[in-house]
Structures are given as C-alpha cells and as structure tokens.
Amino acid sequence: MTVNDDSFSNWKTREEIAESMIPIIGKLHRERDVTVLLHSRSLVNKSVVSILKTHRFARQIAGAELSVVETLPFLRALTTLDLGPSQIDLAMLAETYRADERGLSVEAFTAEAVAGATGGNKIERGAGRDVVLYGFGRIGRLVARLLIEKAGSGNGLRLRAIVVRGGGEQDIVKRASLLRRDSIHGQFQGTITVDEESGTILANGNAIKVIYADDPSEIDYTAYGVRDAILIDNTGKWRDRAGLSQHLRPGIDKVVLTAPGKGDVPNIVHGVNHDTVKPDERILSCASCTTNAIVPPLKAMDDEYGVLRGHVETVHSFTNDQNLLDNYHNSERRGRSAPLNMVITETGAASAVTKALPDLKARITGSSIRVPVPDVSIAILNLQLARETSREEVLDHLREVSLTSPLKRQIDFTTAPDAVSSDFIGSRHASIVDAGATKVEGDNAILYLWYDNEFGYSCQVIRVVQHVSGVEYPTFPAPAV
Template identity: 90%
Template sequence: MTVNDDAFTNWMSREEIAESMIPVIGKLHRERDVTVLVHSRSLVNKSVVSILKTHRFARQIAGEELSVTETLPFLEALTTLDLGPSQIDIGMLAATYRADSGGLSVREFTARAVAGATGADKIERRAPRDVVLYGFGRIGRLVARLLIEKAGSGNGLRLRAVVVRRGGDQDLVKRASLLRRDSIHGQFRGTITVDEANGTITANGNVIKVIYANDPSEIDYTAYGIKDAILIDNTGKWRDRQGLSEHLRPGIDKVVLTAPAKGDVPNIVHGVNHDTIKPDERVLSCASCTTNAIVPPLKAMADEYGVLRGHVETVHSFTNDQNLLDNFHKADRRGRSAPLNMVITETGAASAVAKALPELKAPITGSSIRVPVPDVSIAILSLRLGRETTREEVLDHLREVSLTSPLKRQIDFTTAPDAVSSDFIGSRHASIIDAGATKVDGDNAILYLWYDNEYGYSCQVVRVVQYVSGVEYPTYPAPVV
C-alpha cells in the first residue's frame, strides 16, 4: 500500500467515526440540553467534514492536531452519565486526559470532570424563554439565525416575533428571502416557509410572527401569546434608558440593545462583565462590535501585564449607515461612497471600555477607518504595559487564554501565515488574535485583532441574552480562572 493509499484510508476511517458522532451529539442536545464542543466550537448540527475540520483546527492553537479517535471515547462516556443542561468540551477533556489522566479510565475521568452536570448537582431544564426582535436588519437576521439554530432542545430561547415597519407589497416574502439568503454568510441552514394569511415565517419549525408597527406604543405583545419576553432592539433608534424603556410593555420583561448605550444603561461585553448584570436590571446594551473585539484581549493583557495606556485603530468594513455613492449624510465623510473609499470616522469603542472594564484606569484612545469590504474588521491595539515582556511570552499567554480561560469563547487565536479578512467570516468569537502580526518591544505591545463585526458580535448578543434569561449553562471542564 502506498503512502497516498494510507492517507486516504485514514481519512475514510475518520469520516466513519465522525459520522457515528453526529447522532450522539444530536441526541444529547435534544434530550438533555447538552451542547458538545471542541475547543469552544459547537459540534451540534455539524456535518462530517465540519467535525473533522473543527478537530484539525486545534493544531493552530494547541500545537498538535486533535483526532476524532481521541475524542470519541469521551463522547461515548457522556452517554453513560445522568447529565443535565450543560456545555461539554470533549476537546478539552481529551487534551487534559492526555496531559494527566491520574491513572483513571476515560469513563472515570469524564465522570469526575463533568460531575457538576450530573446527579444531584445538575441544573434542571429551563422552560423556554420568549424572544422578540425589534428590527430585522443585518444584526437582527443573524441573531434570528442563531436563535433558530439553538432552539433544537426546545428548552432555550424561543424566537416568537419580529417587529418591523411595513415595506410595501410582498413585505413578508421579501423579509423571509433575506433570512434565507445572505450574500456574506450564505444560505440559511434549514427550511423556511411563509404564511402570508397569518403573517408568519416558519424556520426549522419555529413559527415567527411578523408584527408591523411604527412605534413600540402600538404593540400589545400579549395579544400574540408572548409573555416575559426579552426584546432585542436592533434598530439603534433609542440609546438611553428613557427611549429603550418604551419597549417595556405587557409581554416584555427586558430590553437588550445591539448598539452602544448612553447614560446609565449598562454596556455589557459577555465574558468580561456580564456577571455584573443585576437581576432586576430591565434595560441593557451589548455595546458595539469593536468594543466586544477589544475589551476581552485588553482584559487578558491587563490581568497579566498591567496596562498604563493604549490606543485602538479599527480598520472597519463598511456598513448600511454609509452611502453606496456620494450623497448627503449628517456625519462628516460618511456621505462619500463606501465601496470606493477609505473613510476616516469616529469610534466610541475606546470610551466604552470604561463602562465594560471600570477597573482599568489606563486612558484608551481610538479612531476608525471604514474600508471597502462588506464584513470582517481588524482592530490594532497598541498598549503600554506595566512591565517588560517578550513576544513569545505574550503569544503563549494569549494562546492559553484562548484555550482554557473564562474568555475562551470571546478570544480565538490563529497562527495561519496567510490569514486575511475573509478567512474570519462566520467566526463566533468576539476577536481573533493574529499571532503572526503581533509585535512586542519591552513594555510596548501591538495586537492585531480580527473580528466578524456582524456574526461574531451577534454571537456575543445571544450569549448576553442567554445569561439574563437563565439558559446559559455551565461549561465543563471548568475554565481556568
């Protein structure tokens, strides 16, 4: 047998193993609310090739490839346990076991590592929580996709309605079409049907009522059977507590804004300050995509090295707020053609750091340049550190943070030498450290942080909503604090 034959036989063997994993992963998710991960990446509803690629990606951050032959025994061990709702990272289980099994079998090791999710310690399954989307633009539709994707167990967040202004004839059909097809993020994974008579869109069995209104005061959500819902405002029309509180009508319990808030509304970056949300807080913001991209790595650097001051320069994809061709715009420069120019503009991300990370006293400045790409941006974070260090030490620290820390869902890490912006379309992390571009000189460090300003941010929004609704379940093995 030739080397080529050996490689192909090995590939087919791994394909067969990945195929065997799919029904197990699906059953755990549907019946027990267990989400199976590999290094923070969900395997739920993934294809054979996607499962294999997710395992292979581990080599970029852990230094060696992870094989399905290593993780399958841990997945099989999970099926023997009395698991409650949780997220279980079989990649971390395999890596930890490889480093030190303690003389235990895979089944014994797994039972000990996920003990908090079993038996008397397990969390009871939550009742579904209603969600309403106010606005159905770029972020609204991606949040809808994520909510639909995560509805598999039937016990999490349940998208009940979308509120929009009527756009004319065929409005419902056109909005369903925009949900079904996306020029950047591709086809919707599943089926979508439209019921114009009842004003609903059904996506993968989720019946979503489309409510037409020009103002929150026009809507009685209880008339649609909606109760204690979390409303996600994707319009950005209201930014302060007074305006956002207009949404707090019968049927709506909390309001989450997908833009930076003003005044005393908390700006939340999941992974950094989401645990500061007070149980009685009814209005909050998920800040901006750029704030979500820079705050987690900024915290990681501040915790390890201290930060005396910093500057962030974002090279940001253009957005719907800009013009396709030169035309009037109330903001300076944004009236110039977005696909034809680099456009200097302002960013509130630097000032928002103080709200999300108040313990960081260092002054952070910021500016932004919009560039002619439709998605994925990069933040260049220049820091004066509290002590001198080396490039190797910084990269080792950030790699470890991306793998084992409480920030591992926010911070990703890549060593790919030819990485460009389009490689990160669809990333579910708030930001991705580009190891090859990182620069360190004594107490000065420059980090290059890629981020999908649409999809990665939408994932952060959903995480915040899961947290405030009580359906964000613990992860095992527990992250290293």
C-alpha cells in the same frame, strides 16, 4: 501500501468515526440540552468534514492535531451519564485526561469531570424563554439565525416575533427571503416557509410572528401569546434608558440593545462583565462590535502585564449607515461612497472600555477608518505595559487564554501566515489574535485583532441574552480561572 494509500485509508477511517459522532451529538442536544464543543466551537449540526476540520484546527493553537479517535470515547461516555443542560468541551476533556496521572478509565474520568451537570447538580430544564426582535436588519437576521439554531429541545431561547415597519406588498415574503439567503453569510441552514395569511415565518419548525408597527407604544405582545420576553432592539433608534423603556410593554420583561448604550444603561461585554448584571436590571446594552473585539484581549493583557495606556485603531468594513454613492449624509465623510473609498470616522469603542472594565486605570484612545469590504474588521491595539516582556511570552499567554481561560469563547487565536479578512467571516469569537502580525518590544505590545463585526458580535449578543434569561448553561470541564 503506498503513503498515499495509507493517508487515504486513514482519512476514510476518521470520516467513519465523525459520521458516528453526529447522531450522538444531535441526540444530546435535542433531548438533554447538551451542547458538545471542541475548543469552544460547537459541533452541533455540523457535517462530517466540518467536525474533522474543527479537530484539525487544534493544530494551529495547541500545536498538535486532535483526532476523532481520541475524542469519540469521551463522547460515548457522555451518553451513559444522567446529564442536565450544559456545554461540554471534548478537547478540554481529552487534554485534562492526558494530564491526569491517576490511571482512571475514560468513563470514570468523564463522570468526574462533568459531575456538576449530573445527578443532583444538574440544572432542570425549564419551559424556555420568549424572545422578540425589534428590527430585522443585518444584526437582527443573524441573531434570528442563531436563535433558531440554538432552539435545541425548545427549552432555551425561543424566537417568537419580529417587529418591523410595514413595507408594502409581499413584505413578509421579502423578509423571509433575506433570512433565507445572505450574500456574506450564505444560505440559512434549514427550511423557511411563509404563511402570509397568519403573518408567520416558519423556520426549522419555529413559528415567528411578524408584527407591523411604527412605534413601540402600539404593541401589546400578550395579544400574540408572548410572555415574559426579552426584546432585542436592533434598530439603534433609542440608546438611553428613557427611549428603551418604551419597549417595556405587556409581554416584555427585559430590553437588550445591540448598540452602545448611553447614560446609565449598562454596556455588557460577555465574558468580561456579564456577571455584573443585576437580576432586576431590565435595560442593558451589548455595546458595539469593536468594543466586544478589544475589551476581552485588553483584559487578558491587563491581568497578566498591566496596561498603562493604549490606543486602538479600527479598520472597519463599511455598513448600511454609509452611502453606496456620494450623497447627502448627516456625517460629512460617511456621505461619500462606501465601496469606493477609505473613510475616516469616529469610534466610541475606546470610551466604552471604561464601562466594561471600570477597574482599568489606563487611558485608551481610539479612531476608525471604514474600508471597502462588506464584513470583517481588524482592531490594532497598541499598548504600553507595566512591565517588559517578549513576543513569545505574549503569544504563549494569548494562546493559552484562547484555549483554557474563561475568555476562550471571546478570544480566538490564529497562526496562519496568509490570513486575510475573508477567512474570518462566520467566526463566533469576539476577536481573533493574529499571531504573525503581533509586535512586542520591551513594554510596548501591538496586537492585531480580527473580528466578524456582524456574526461574531451577534454571537456575543446571544450570550448576553442567554445569561440574563437564565439559559446560559455551564461549561465542563470548568475553564481555569
């Protein structure tokens, strides 16, 4: 047999194994609210090739490819357990099993590693939590996709309604079409139909009522069967407590803003300060996409080295608040054509750091340039550290953080030498460390952090909503602290 024949035979074997994993992963998700992960990447609703590519991706960050031959026994072991709602990382199971020297079987080790999700420890599945989207623009539609994707057994978050201003004839059809097809993020994974008579969009079986209103005060959500809901405001029209409190109408329990909050509105970056949200807090903000991109790696660097001062320069994709062609705009530079120019503008991300990291003593400054790409941005974080270090040490630290720390869902890591912005469209992490671009000299470190300012940020929003709604399920094996 030639090398080519041997490689192809090996590929076909791994394809067959990945095919056998799909129904197991799907059944665990639908029937038990268990999300199977691989290095914090969900394997739910993934294709054979996607599962194999996710296993191969481990080579970039862990140094060696993870094989489906290695992870399948752990997946099968999960099916024998009385699991409750949880997230289970097969890569972490395999890694900790390799390091374990007790000689346990895969079944015995898996049962021990996920014991917090079984028997008397498991979380009981609830009735689900209603969610309402106020606004249905770029972030609103991506959040809708994520909510529908994560519906699972129906016992988690349930998108019940969206609120928009009336847009004339066939408004609901046009909005459904925008949900179905996206020029950047591609086709919706599933089926979407419209019931114009009832004003409902049906997406993968989820009935989403379209409510037309010009003002929050016009709506009684209980009239649409919505109860105790979390409302996600994607408009950014109101940013302080007084304005956002207008959403606290019948049927709405909490309000989450997808923009930086003002005044005493808590700015939450999941993974960093989400555990500071008080149970009785009814209004909070998910800060900005750039704040979410820089705060997790900033925390990782401060925890290990100490940060004395820093500056962040964001090279940001253009957004809908800019003009396609030169035209009047309240902001002088943003009035100039977005697809034709680099546009210097301001960013509030640096000042927002203090809300998410109140213990950070370093002064962080920031500025921003909008550039002619439709999605994915990069933040250049220039830090003066409290001690000298080396490039190798910093990269080893950030690689480990991305693999095993509580920030592994926020920080990703790439060693690809030819990485460019479009490679990160669809990334679910808050930011991705570009190892090849990292510079360290003495006590100065410069990090280049890619981030999908649309989809990655939307994933962070969903994580916050899951947390405050009580359906953020624990991950096993537990990440190292």
